Amino acid sequence: MLALAFSALKGQAMMNSINRIATLMAFAILCLLPLAMTGDCRAYPERQMNVNVSGPVRVFPESSVVVDDESLDEALKIYSPFVLDCWETGCRPCDLIDPKINQMAEDFKGRIIFGKLCIDYNPITTSKYGVSRTPTLLVFNNGSLVYKHVGNYPQEDLEHIILTVLHMR
DSSP: OOHHHHHHHHHHHHHHHHHHHHHHHHHHHHHHHHHHHTTTTTGGGGSSOOOTTTTTOOOSSSOOOEEOTHHHHHHHHHHHEEEEEOTTTTTHHHHHHHHHHHHHHHHHTOOOOOEEEEEEEEEEHHHTTTOOOSSEEEEETTEEEEEESSSSHHHHHHHHHHHHHOOOO
C-alpha cells in the first residue's frame, strides 16, 4: 500500500512538472505570436531603427516608404526630413506626380525621405493635416509639419519648394 501511495505521489509530481512546462510553453507562444504575425523584421532592414546612444539616428531607406494612419507617427520619429505624398485612387494629377516623387526620392536619397499615403484608407491623417484635395505634399522636419503644398507642378518647381522650406537651398 505504501508503495502504491509513493507511486501515486511520484506520478502527481511528474504531472505538476508537465503542467508547469506546458504553461511556460503556452506563455512563450502567446508572447511570441504577435512578433510572428507581423512578419520577419529582417525582411525590411530599411524600416528598422538603429539605436545610437550618442545622438539621433538618421535612417535613409532605398526608396519612398508607404505609410498609413498607424505608421505615420513612427515614420515621423525615424525619418527627417520627410515629404509625404497624399494621393487618392482615380486622381489623374496624383498619377502624374507619382513618377516625380519616385525620381525625387532617388535624387535626394541620403538627404530627404519621401513617403506615400492613400487618403482613401487613412482618414485620421487626412483630418489631422487638413488634406482635402490631392495631390497634397506634406513637408515635415524633425517630426513637425513645416509646409503643405497642393497640386501637381513640374518636378523642378516641386524640388525648389521642398528644398526652400527645408532650408536646404
